[in-house]
Amino acid sequence: MNERKVALITAASGAGIGSAIARQLAEDGYDVVITDAHERRCREFAEQLSKEHGRPFMAVPLDVSNAQAVEQCVAKVVAEKGRIDALVNNAGWSTIASVVDLALKDWQRCLDIDLTGTFLTMHHILPSMIAQGGGSIVNISSIAAYETSAEHGAAYSAAKAGVLALTRVAAAENGKHGIRVNAITPGLIYNDFLRKIYPDEFFSGYAENRSLVGRVGRPEDVAALVSFLLSDKAGYITGEVYGVSGGVHPHG
Numbered sequence: 001m002n003e004r005k006v007a008l009i010t011a012a013s014g015a016g017i018g019s020a021i022a023r024q025l026a027e028d029g030y031d032v033v034i035t036d037a038h039e040r041r042c043r044e045f046a047e048q049l050s051k052e053h054g055r056p057f058m059a060v061p062l063d064v065s066n067a068q069a070v071e072q073c074v075a076k077v078v079a080e081k082g083r084i085d086a087l088v089n090n091a092g093w094s095t096i097a098s099v100v101d102l103a104l105k106d107w108q109r110c111l112d113i114d115l116t117g118t119f120l121t122m123h124h125i126l127p128s129m130i131a132q133g134g135g136s137i138v139n140i141s142s143i144a145a146y147e148t149s150a151e152h153g154a155a156y157s158a159a160k161a162g163v164l165a166l167t168r169v170a171a172a173e174n175g176k177h178g179i180r181v182n183a184i185t186p187g188l189i190y191n192d193f194l195r196k197i198y199p200d201e202f203f204s205g206y207a208e209n210r211s212l213v214g215r216v217g218r219p220e221d222v223a224a225l226v227s228f229l230l231s232d233k234a235g236y237i238t239g240e241v242y243g244v245s246g247g248v249h250p251h252g
């Protein structure tokens with residue numbers, strides 16, 4: 001039986017938040033299971049993390065919108081590790097198009113990955129958390145869930161708002177089992193992929209005009225909060241939503 005707590009992270013091998021969470025949780029001592037739709041990067045990142053920490057990390061390629069694949073992934077991890085103590089739903093996809101212009105297939109893809117993917121992992125992992133008497137889940141949403149803005153696209157904003165509702169219901173249903181479920185709404189978090197999409201002025205403008213701390217977010221800013229929310233220090237916190245947006249979109 002595994003002596004370390006086991007954490008499964010979706011979309012864990014990209015350039016941004018997911019891989020920073022994986023690094024942070026490995027640092028915290030978790031046995032981290034790296035999953036990602038990109039098969040090669042998933043394996044390579046798990047190998048890299050293994051080298052950095054001198055202990056093996058499991059890689060399971062996983063597209064969270066594939067219901068059967070999620071079920072098989074969870075079964076494989078539980079069979080091999082014996083338990084899953086922590087789940088971080090980080091997978092997200094978006095296309096920026098208005099309600100008028102958005103193609104139905106893009107609307108569907110966004111909901112499938114961002115919202116249904118979050119449902120599917122919880123649907124399959126919660127039974128094992130209930131059986132073992134506890135666990136903790138963090139779902140990565142976005143300030144797009146609240147903002148009166150066209151800049152995130154209709155599908156993404158709707159899906160990420162759905163993640164917040166799903167988080168609250170899952171928390172309400174599972175508190176009695178010792179399971180806590182919370183969500184994080186990041187603002188702009190820099191990564192090299194976004195750098196390819198947006199011009200420099202986008203980042204400098206956000207840092208100067210919107211962020212209250214004079215910079216855009218770093219993946220590590222989100223990872224630090226995930227680490228806390230998953231930990232026993234957050235034992236009285238469930239069904240909550242926390243922003244990591246440099247004050248761009250506080251709520252409450």
Ligand SMILES: NC(=O)c1ccc[n+]([C@@H]2O[C@H](COP(=O)([O-])OP(=O)(O)OC[C@H]3O[C@@H](n4cnc5c(N)ncnc54)[C@H](O)[C@@H]3O)[C@@H](O)[C@H]2O)c1
Nearest residue numbers: 011014015016017018037063064090091092142186188189
């Ligand atoms: N970067 C931001 O500014 C920002 C802001 C608010 C919220 N978020 C949310 O944070 C999360 C992480 O975003 P990020 O920009 O840091 O990217 P990231 O680097 O953490 O994630 C990108 C990874 O997602 C994987 N992926 C894509 N579709 C997938 C699927 N169907 N199943 C599994 N993996 C899949 C890709 O292979 C890639 O490796 C997302 O949910 C995103 O919506 C990001």
